[in-house]
Amino acid sequence: MGVIETLGAALSYLFxxxxxxxxxxxxHLTLVLVSVVLAIIVAVPLGIAATRNEHVKRMVLGIGxxxxxxxxxxxxxxxFPLLGLGFLPSLVGLFAYALLPILTNTVTGLENVDESTVAAARGMGMTENQxxxxxxxxxxxxxIFAGIRTSAVLNVGTAYxxxxxxxxxxxxxxxTGISLFNTPQLLAGAIPGALLAISLDSLFALLERHLGNDTLQEQSVATG
Structure with a gap:
């Protein structure tokens, strides 16, 4: 069976x-999005804490x-032995896998901020939290968003x-398609996953640009 015929059979199976x-x-989408959102909620604050304490940094990055x-x-x-079967154990596994890219990129991004910019902000009387x-x-x-995009794309594949x-x-x-040597079924599940990974990466890129424009405007106001 040629490539065109195989893709046609996969499309026919899907519809x-x-x-x-x-x-x-x-x-699939719920597993990926919920695990990545939970990883953001946990990893970004951990990354911030790691940049403020070297001991915390070594411990957090080591575990990650x-x-x-x-x-x-x-x-x-x-x-599986702890949570059994179903959505929750799958979510926990994906969450654990999504943590490190976001965590390491948060630490890297914060530590690479130009010190002269930070010093200028301190000179204006801004607090550390500000x-x-x-x-x-x-x-x-x-x-940070590069780490989020990496986690999202990785988890689309891992969620299989x-x-x-x-x-x-x-x-x-x-x-199931692999087990039954059913190529149309296999491709009907694999191709949408590839398209989903591309779509999520593009979505987070758009969100990054939107948030980046807003926060940079705030920054310019804050630094006068």
């Missing part, structure tokens, strides 16, 4: 099972690096493994 596809896509070296299937295997909110975070935003612990998602079609 003939479209209701199932929408359910799997919703599960160790967590990232553990294979995804191993994380799922560790979570400097963080009005100077450091706006300047570090592109680097949620199938093994009953987490649903597009992995249901991909893993």
């Amino acid at each position: 003939s099972h479209f209701d199932t596809f929408l359910g799997l896509l919703q599960e 690096n160790v967590a990232q070296t553990i294979p995804t299937l191993a994380i799922i295997a560790l979570v 400097i963080l909110r009005k100077i450091k975070l706006p300047l570090a935003l592109p680097v 493994l949620a199938f093994f612990i009953g987490g649903g998602g597009l992995g249901v079609w991909v893993i």
Whole structure:
């Protein structure tokens, strides 16, 4: 079967099972977005704390690096005995996998802010919290968002493994298609995942530009 015929068969399979596809896509997207949002909520404050205390920095980055070296299937295997099957253990595994890129980029972005800009803000009488909110975070935003975009794209692929612990998602079609040598089913699950990764990356890039414009305007007002 040629490439065109294979893609046509995959498209035909998708549309003939479209209701199932929408359910799997919703599960997949929910796993990715919720895990990345939770990772942002945890990793950004941890990154800020790490830049203020060298001991905290070593501890946080050390734990993050160790967590990232553990294979995804191993994380799922560790979570399964504690939380069982379903959405929650899948979410925990994806959350753990999304932490490190956001954490390391937050630390890197904040530490690379030009010291002369910070010194000028201190000279104007700004407190450390004001400097963080009005100077450091706006300047570090592109680097932090690079970590968020990396986590989102990685988790789109990682979420396929949620199938093994009953987490649903597009992995249901991909893993089943591999097991049954059903190439149209496999591609019907894999291609939308690739398009989803591209779409999320573009969405976060747009959000970064929007927030960047707003925060830089605030910064220019703050620094006079």
